Amino acid sequence: QLQLVESGGGLVQPGGSLRLSCAASGFTLDYYYIGWFRQAPGKEREGVSCISSSGVSTNYADSVKGRFTISRDNAKNTVYLQMNSLKPEDTAVYYCAAALEFRLCQFGDVGFWGQGTQVTVSS
Secondary structure, rough: EEEEEEEOOOOEOOOOOOEEEEEOOOOOHOEEEEEEEOOOOOOOEEEEEEEOOOOOOOOOOOOOOOOEEEEEEEEEHHEEEOOOOOHHHEEEEEEEEEOOOHHHHHHHOOOOOOOOOEEEOOO
């Protein structure tokens, strides 16, 4: 069974850090684009960051540039999202998704998805 499992979410104070992980099972991530997305209560889902299969190309939403870093370890079949200088507006459920098409990074409307992990930034 093809599965993506996110982990690493939690409650953190403003200015703090978290590292999210997206682990794949049942398939290898080597050839897939991987994206991180988030959805806050009452808001539409938005793209946060995306990484190419090789890891050479990455992109970020303007709201997280300079604070978040996406990376991948294909040997561990895992993609990470390092989140620093967290703000209350980063509070959301974070999802990872995998697709063979770059369209995932452009529109977020393809591929298959994990169940999400909650990130709450609050004092």
